[in-house]
Amino acid sequence: MVRRLLTCFGKDSTTTTSSSSAAATSVTVDTTEEEKRRGGAVLVELFTSQGCKTSPEAELLFSRLGRGDFGLDLPVVVLLAYHVDYWDFMGWKDPYGLSHWTVRQKAYVEAMNLDTMFTPQIVVQGKAQCVGTEEDAVLSLINSAPRFPALGFQATFQRPTSDSLQVSLKGALRSKVDGNGANVMVALYESGLVTNCPTGENKGRVLSNDFVVRKLEKLCAVKDISAKKTVSGTVNFTLWGSFNGSKCGVAVFVENTSHQVFGSQNFQLPDDI
Numbered sequence: 001m002v003r004r005l006l007t008c009f010g011k012d013s014t015t016t017t018s019s020s021s022a023a024a025t026s027v028t029v030d031t032t033e034e035e036k037r038r039g040g041a042v043l044v045e046l047f048t049s050q051g052c053k054t055s056p057e058a059e060l061l062f063s064r065l066g067r068g069d070f071g072l073d074l075p076v077v078v079l080l081a082y083h084v085d086y087w088d089f090m091g092w093k094d095p096y097g098l099s100h101w102t103v104r105q106k107a108y109v110e111a112m113n114l115d116t117m118f119t120p121q122i123v124v125q126g127k128a129q130c131v132g133t134e135e136d137a138v139l140s141l142i143n144s145a146p147r148f149p150a151l152g153f154q155a156t157f158q159r160p161t162s163d164s165l166q167v168s169l170k171g172a173l174r175s176k177v178d179g180n181g182a183n184v185m186v187a188l189y190e191s192g193l194v195t196n197c198p199t200g201e202n203k204g205r206v207l208s209n210d211f212v213v214r215k216l217e218k219l220c221a222v223k224d225i226s227a228k229k230t231v232s233g234t235v236n237f238t239l240w241g242s243f244n245g246s247k248c249g250v251a252v253f254v255e256n257t258s259h260q261v262f263g264s265q266n267f268q269l270p271d272d273i
Contacts, residue, residue: 051087058120058132092200
């Protein structure tokens, strides 16, 4: 990674739009009346780092989105925060940072013809982006994002072993997928994380992180199917030592090869998983 191509942004930036072994616990989720009224969810992704001085401000905004602080006029959102690893050389190694998330962000940079990778960055529906500290810009992107019918998946969660989680999904995408195809992705995320940061640009701060993506897997690839076609699949996640199901959730979303999103759905893990 070339350092001159990396930026830790605060305010005053621009918005860009892309051109292009416990017992099984079954949870059934369908479109709620609120979702029917407000439409399908909008996927909002945050690229962030504990090593970036301005990321905590974006993290706070992200958490507020999750709490619903901006009212019912805002579309339903599915939130995922990816901690990148390219700020680890600045004196603090982000415990949640992974090169996989840096690669995902780089794919967005290329798809949107951006000049640089930076944190904190918000990407909405895989099509538009802005600096993650810009509240007005973030809300504007969410409000203007393309909307798709809510995914109609049912989820079954199992713990085959103490250190694994199995997620089985079955349902309709509720949007037609053409010959170019798309991938159905499943993310396992964790909220309520608190980290004391003794070094780096956030030295002395206590950092709070929500919706942190810990695992991301492909459920299946789809091509040339109708909106009513039922799809299904299973993913297996290897769990971390401090896993606590009450702090975790699963997000499902459909994306094409350019990572543009055509529907998403959120599940909270059962209390007894």
